[in-house]
Amino acid sequence: MGIAETQADLMARAESAPETLTDGFHLLIDALKLNGVETIYNVPGIPITDLGRYAQAQGLRVISFRHEQHAGYAAAAAGFLTKKPGVCMTVSAPGFLNGLTALAHATTNCWPMILISGSSEREVVDLQRGDYEEMDQLAIARPHAKAAYRILHAEDIGLGVARAVRAALTGRPGGVYLDVPGALLGQVMDAVEGQKSLIEVVDPNPKSVPAPEAISRAVDVLKSAEKPLIIIGKGAAYAQCDDTVRELVETLGFPYLPMSMAKGLLPDTHPQCASAARSLVLKESDCVFLIGARLNWLLSHGEGKAWGEKGTKKFVQIDIEPTEMDSNQKISAPLIGDIESCAGALLEAIGSDWQKPSEEWTGAVSAKVKANVERMAPKLRNNNSPMDYQGSLGVLKELIAENPDVVLVNEGANALDQARSIIDIHKPRKRLDVGTWGIMGIGMGSAVAAAIETGNQVLAVEGDSAFGFCGMEIETVCRYNLPVCIVIMNNNGIYRGDGENWGGGDDPSTTVFVKDARYDLMMQAFGGVGVHVDNPDALRAAVKDAFASGKPTLINAVIAEDAGRESGNIGNLNPSSVVAQARYPQAKKV
Numbered sequence: 001m002g003i004a005e006t007q008a009d010l011m012a013r014a015e016s017a018p019e020t021l022t023d024g025f026h027l028l029i030d031a032l033k034l035n036g037v038e039t040i041y042n043v044p045g046i047p048i049t050d051l052g053r054y055a056q057a058q059g060l061r062v063i064s065f066r067h068e069q070h071a072g073y074a075a076a077a078a079g080f081l082t083k084k085p086g087v088c089m090t091v092s093a094p095g096f097l098n099g100l101t102a103l104a105h106a107t108t109n110c111w112p113m114i115l116i117s118g119s120s121e122r123e124v125v126d127l128q129r130g131d132y133e134e135m136d137q138l139a140i141a142r143p144h145a146k147a148a149y150r151i152l153h154a155e156d157i158g159l160g161v162a163r164a165v166r167a168a169l170t171g172r173p174g175g176v177y178l179d180v181p182g183a184l185l186g187q188v189m190d191a192v193e194g195q196k197s198l199i200e201v202v203d204p205n206p207k208s209v210p211a212p213e214a215i216s217r218a219v220d221v222l223k224s225a226e227k228p229l230i231i232i233g234k235g236a237a238y239a240q241c242d243d244t245v246r247e248l249v250e251t252l253g254f255p256y257l258p259m260s261m262a263k264g265l266l267p268d269t270h271p272q273c274a275s276a277a278r279s280l281v282l283k284e285s286d287c288v289f290l291i292g293a294r295l296n297w298l299l300s301h302g303e304g305k306a307w308g309e310k311g312t313k314k315f316v317q318i319d320i321e322p323t324e325m326d327s328n329q330k331i332s333a334p335l336i337g338d339i340e341s342c343a344g345a346l347l348e349a350i351g352s353d354w355q356k357p358s359e360e361w362t363g364a365v366s367a368k369v370k371a372n373v374e375r376m377a378p379k380l381r382n383n384n385s386p387m388d389y390q391g392s393l394g395v396l397k398e399l400i401a402e403n404p405d406v407v408l409v410n411e412g413a414n415a416l417d418q419a420r421s422i423i424d425i426h427k428p429r430k431r432l433d434v435g436t437w438g439i440m441g442i443g444m445g446s447a448v449a450a451a452i453e454t455g456n457q458v459l460a461v462e463g464d465s466a467f468g469f470c471g472m473e474i475e476t477v478c479r480y481n482l483p484v485c486i487v488i489m490n491n492n493g494i495y496r497g498d499g500e501n502w503g504g505g506d507d508p509s510t511t512v513f514v515k516d517a518r519y520d521l522m523m524q525a526f527g528g529v530g531v532h533v534d535n536p537d538a539l540r541a542a543v544k545d546a547f548a549s550g551k552p553t554l555i556n557a558v559i560a561e562d563a564g565r566e567s568g569n570i571g572n573l574n575p576s577s578v579v580a581q582a583r584y585p586q587a588k589k590v
């Protein structure tokens, strides 16, 4: 007998020979395993509680979080780190919605992720009869995902998982939603037929080779540049062709800027790295070669004051997504394909007699880098108490240089902007941060994923505000005993801790927190190590201890209340008006 058997026939068989049957739970687990999934980031509950237990029983690593958003951020980060879909599993409606933020984040960042959510039964939901956690999840997920599928029959589980895996990975990666109605999991079918229905996806991430004429066009544009610049984005870090990218950058000899999560793809201390001369190279360059980076808001759309005179630059861009071209500026030489194939073909085309840019250009950039680094150095060595961002992050810069395999997780406003520019990264994919949307709350999910997926020590540098979005997950860090050291840059508030109520009332300002909060005591409540420090030397000692022991550690680092800036480096994005300015002397200038 095969799939033609009715569920009643199969139930009868279950009495006498259950070992000849399988069910939706096991088919889903088998399908994920067959496609290389090793870890599920999970929050249990109806209808997927047992799915998590069975997955664990069947040899998958199942990491349970306290809130779905963080399980989702972990899956998204896992997708970035491993180039395989990170899998998050949630309950229906509220759990699904909590996970959806992370799915949208993965899609926005072009990372492969699969959100599997249990859901209520179609028959009841579609008639809006008021089912337990009734919601049309598939429809809601669709605009936030690269693709969204629902599986209704056990014999389609293999197909559904294969579609999800391929959609997540192929071309520009993204988030995929997989809707799993509770009843599907309990459906039974013949075990042999079930096994046959599974699909192992063949070549989900195929090479995409650029056309020869696209390559020669790009070589011509690059050759004609007098002041060229390379911008390397997190797409290049994701692509995992580190040696090829490095060879291309070194052969071309252009100064380069790494976007924040591409830091370390080439070490930030590389002689061609122009991070410390960012303003100069953006403004003065006449040709910009984008490698896995988008000209979105993070690069002010390739225009405006930072970019110098309009129309003076040519752009060359490598991207796997054809429609990315001309999204903000004219791309004179689009290279559509995967970074490894494009970079490899370029290297072949430019050959060994490539003329590097003039010393006049590269020398000017190096001189600016040197001057800025030297100007900054003494500030990074200050031992002020309470600390400022330079003194505290100067210590962390030093410790990351000594421990280049540590994965740095970073979020906040000033804690983010300052750490991004101060802390050098020395190896690829060793920095995880707020991504394209600038999300607050990615910290603990990313830290858990980094520890699980790489096995390395993790250092999470967190603004006290950002930490508030994900702080409960320190219990998860302690429960799994992960080598995660969290440094809370505690300045008593959002941006700054010295905000006042502009109406003069008794309530605190909208941007401040309890003064002198002891986040370290929270960590102790879960059995982790909690340390309170208020000067750089003490911070250094505490982080060193954490790295040496590998124990879950939280360091409450006291930062001066007035050390930060409103919105860090992106205060210009805050709207303002003449009315507000007339009413409140403190308001931002129009």
Ligand code: ADP
Pocket: 108, 109, 110, 172, 173, 232, 233, 234, 235, 236, 238, 239, 259, 260, 261, 262, 291, 292, 293, 294, 295, 296, 298, 318, 319, 320, 321, 324, 337, 338, 339, 340, 436
């Ligand atoms: P950043 O924020 O660091 O500038 P973005 O996320 O804006 O980076 O851009 C990453 C780009 O990389 C996306 O446009 C994406 O399509 C592209 N990308 C991702 N993987 C690959 C790949 N393997 N080959 C080529 N391009 C890729």
Ligand code: MG
Pocket: 463, 464, 465, 489, 490, 491, 492, 493, 494, 495, 496
């Ligand atoms: Mg703060």
